[in-house]
Amino acid sequence: MTIWYNILAAVNEVSKDLQSKDMLIDVAIEQVQGLIAYFEKYRETGFAEAMINAKKLAIEMEIDPVFPKKRQVRRKRHFDENEGESSQPTEQSAEESFRVHYFLYIIDQAIGSLKRRFEEYQAYDDIFGFLFTSERLNSMDNNKLKDSCDRLQNFLKKDELFDVDGDALLVELKLLRERLPKEIKTSIDILNYLKRMRCFPTASVAYRILLTIPITVASAERSFSKLKLLKSYLRSTMLQERLNGLALISIESDFLDKIDYEVLIDDFAAKNARRAIFK
Template sequence: MAESDPLIKNHLQRFQNNEICYHYLSPTIQKELILLISCEIEAAIIQKVKEAKYFTVILDCTPNFSRQEQMTLIIRCVNVNSTPVKVEEYFLQYLIVSNTSGLLEELHNVLKVLDLDIDDVKGQCYDNGSNMKGRHQGVQKRLLDINPRAMYTPCGCHSLNLTLCNMENSCGKAKDFFGTVQQQVQGLITYFEKYIKTRFVEAMMNAKKLAIEMEIDPVLPEKCQRRFEEYQVYDDIFGFLFTSEQLNLMDNDKLKDCCHRLQNFLKKDELFDVDGDALLIELKLLQEHLPKEIKISIDILNYLKRMRCFPIVRRAIFK
């Protein structure tokens, strides 16, 4: 710190010259300073999350050096104050848990301490362990019982890792490919960006066509089928907001149906996060005024922020 802070440097020099008796740099003081800094950082993160209102929780468990199970808590939300608007992830803390069965209770308690409302959780993301993603007893099911609007998404990195491992084990050419993949990183990034925009429907069609050409039964394994079904549910609810192309292709009846489907999904008791009729009116106006060069949802969000208009559409995209 003294190398970059003149005040600290002067303080240390005065102590070394016996001009003062206390240096305030003992391990206890250092730990207290680190704690104070971490509290300020945490408060700034929580403020950003509250301004966004809606957020996703990302949890992962791994044993530490003492073999105690610890859970990383990461919050994903839209940073509405940044220019341009960004979707960001913030690591908050490690949580020690006695066993994985108590993860949801620990999460609920931590959110209370952080003054975050569990009803504002609109997404949950875990690894592919049955204790986390299980439809009947997993954490995702128990959180859905509390907040049915917290859609579950399998961890993309973990899913990709499993896919690549299985590919390498079953194909010699795949092993050769991953030996040179570092030289093709940019091309790989471009491919996945395109894949995200076109979503998995096109990939499913191409995979079935290829399987038929290879005389293989075009049927996904049960686990893979469930994964695609989960993404399909997400696409059915939010898909009309993903791209401007998708939005512009919809007629009034189709758009109205999508708006009310989203309204009903985001309903809890008698409260609605989004008014379907108001959303329909704004989207019809947006179809007429949205510039053609704006394609994906994050660009639409930045456009709406600059124009300071269509608040219902902004809220829907925040989900």
């Protein structure tokens, strides 16, 4: 319980940030990278700390703070085995066995999952990273900026069509770096500035695409969490149509609070009545 509390407490804070509507990819990368570093450190020192806390809790609850020993089952030696072949390997203590087969297994699974997520975000960083902040945009020379614009054009290209013209984006970003106020630093602030200026069409498209990506990821994670609650925990025989409807209602609850359900129900009943009359 102590181990799971420490794991879930760390994951919960980062998970909330990743599912927020205004989450940015550069922030998500820092959050996931920090969580990976936390688990790697926790892998080395966490078990000893958890043991100390668990023993204190066990004493307070008047529970003997020891690991139960498993009953050893001795294998019967076959007639054709030598004495040395049937000897049992060195047995681990109950505490060490728990650390190796339970604690380390859980932490390694968490680190592996986070690294896969980090690689996904890192792929977006390689494509859109130069647009994340004004600091990164200003730190690039013209050659690196051109390479980044060409890479973004190729990434957003399909057949002979592309959403962003790399050459046009390069020209606009060079001009934008000279005109961008010092207090504007994040990508969302840059996009709001571009909306006011109305003279950077290609850069505006690039920043719109950049800021759409994290919203898509967060919406998907919120959807899966709601679907799991509705389908697995409350009902196991629900049809897909009803499940989709309930998930949508739960996700868009803020919008639905403003709707008058009575009017919708009356309209639906009236339509059904008219259909029955015509039939």
